[in-house]
Amino acid sequence: MQQLHFVRNRAAHHEPIHQRDLRRDLDAALDLLGWIHPAASEWAADVTSLNAVLDARPSG
Secondary structure, eight states: OHHHHHHHHHHHTTOOOTTSOHHHHHHHHHHHHHHHOHHHHHHHHHHOOHHHHHHHSOOO
């Protein structure tokens, strides 16, 4: 949870997060949400656009 709080603050304050493994961060967030409310985790996984954004990111 501490890691997710860190990532959230970095993103919210427009600090760099592009070197992070954002898929891992998303998985951790969905896992945590699943412990709290499994249906909410499923919903969040269905509506997130992060996977599409990461798939469109140039490699290199």
